[in-house]
Amino acid sequence: xxxxxxxxxxxxxxxxxxxxxxxxxxRVFHANPLxxxxxxxxxxxxLLGTDGRPAEFPGDVLRSHVAAHAAxxxxxxxxxxxxxxxxxxxWTVVPLSRPDGAAAVYVFRPGVGAPTAARxxxxxxPSRALVARHDADLHRSAAATLQHGAQERLASLxxxxxxxxxxxxxxxVELLDDAIRDAEAALGHVRDVTDELYPxxxxxxGLPAALTALAGQWPASVSVSGNLRERLPxxxxxxxxxxxxxxxxxxxxxxxxGRVQVVVDLNLDLVVTVADDGATGEGLDPAxxxxxxxxxxxxxxxxxxxxxxxxxxxxxxxxxxxxxxxPC
Numbered sequence: 069x070x071x072x073x074x075x076x077x078x079x080x081x082x083x084x085x086x087x088x089x090x091x092x093x094x095r096v097f098h099a100n101p102l103x104x105x106x107x108x109x110x111x112x113x114x115l116l117g118t119d120g121r122p123a124e125f126p127g128d129v130l131r132s133h134v135a136a137h138a139a140x141x142x143x144x145x146x147x148x149x150x151x152x153x154x155x156x157x158x159w160t161v162v163p164l165s166r167p168d169g170a171a172a173v174y175v176f177r178p179g180v181g182a183p184t185a186a187r188x189x190x191x192x193x194p195s196r197a198l199v200a201r202h203d204a205d206l207h208r209s210a211a212a213t214l215q216h217g218a219q220e221r222l223a224s225l226x227x228x229x230x231x232x233x234x235x236x237x238x239x240x241v242e243l244l245d246d247a248i249r250d251a252e253a254a255l256g257h258v259r260d261v262t263d264e265l266y267p268x269x270x271x272x273x274g275l276p277a278a279l280t281a282l283a284g285q286w287p288a289s290v291s292v293s294g295n296l297r298e299r300l301p302x303x304x305x306x307x308x309x310x311x312x313x314x315x316x317x318x319x320x321x322x323x324x325x326g327r328v329q330v331v332v333d334l335n336l337d338l339v340v341t342v343a344d345d346g347a348t349g350e351g352l353d354p355a356x357x358x359x360x361x362x363x364x365x366x367x368x369x370x371x372x373x374x375x376x377x378x379x380x381x382x383x384x385x386x387x388x389x390x391x392x393x394x395p396c
Contacts (some may be wrong), residue, residue: 079226079252083259085268086176087223088112090120106176106272108150120174122147122159147176162224173227222255270309274299278309279330286328288320288344294332304367304389308332308340311363315383318356319344323381337369338387345380360385 080087080100086107088099096119099112109115122145143161146154158177229251233244270278276296283290299305312330319325323346331341357373360383364371369387376382 079223079230079255080173083175083223083255086272087173088115088120089171089173091171094119094121096120102268102272103176105269105277106155107147114150122157122174123154162227173223175223222251222258226251226255266306267309270305271302275305275308275332278305279312279332282309282313282316283330286316286320288326288328290316290328290330292330292332294330294334296332296334296338298334300334300338300389304338304387307363307367308338308385308387311360311385312340312342314356314359314363315342318360319346319381322352322356323347325380334389338389340385340387341382342384343380343382348375348377348381357383 080089080098083100083102086100086103086105088096088103090096095117096115099115101112104110104112104114107115122143144156144158146156149155160175162173162175163171226248229244229248233241233248236244267278267281269281276292276294279292283292300308312332316328316330319328319342323344325344325346328342328344331339331343333339361371364385364387367387369385371386372384374382374384
């Protein structure tokens, strides 16, 4: 199964959903990083050789799917976390018919009953909190539409093209290679757009993991620290993530900072500090700071900005996730 594992690696690892591939005996022979994260494992290789079936998927269904050339279908079931508890999921199976036996790809949609932070109260909710939650819901819904629609269809298309490439005459291989490259580029574009709307790592693992991933996306040196370890309401997580991303964009691209420090502390309130060593003073676009202020206002928080000539800019946001306020 080495060749198909290589093909699947280039497809599944791009996806923003947990996914793995199984052989005819349902043994996992490739899993993507999000699958390992979702089930609490350190590395995707920890899943290799395990039974890849959700608990409610009978053993003979895979062979019948392949024999009938069935299209991917949505199902519900549970997976077992590394800590032993059950995770409800929705999932699709993409059957692969190969000369050396049946195989399949499982694509999972976590969040259907999965553990999450408690939602904000709905009764007598302040208007700003309603706006924040509604905005977050829209982002999450749009990202889910891309992940569970376009992404899964493109992944299925790529799997089919790679299988077809092994069986067509040499004269058609070049055409299929072009189609595969185009489909891979489209899948990558869907991933990028989904990340702009609502990153998969934020949805699956929360703000600390999402910020760690975000720190590596900039040409400057970005460090992330703080005491935040728990999940926050999804509206707060999303707006804080975008607040920090916008602050990083301002620091790196507008102020040309070489180093940025991000600190996220949760005490009585959530305190977010982004300090950079970039340029200050006239000539910098004020729009990014105005955007940060709007983002904080939606969360009913406060924003302070301190410029120090020769030292850079420090942005501090205080978000009242608890009823008291901690000064910057």
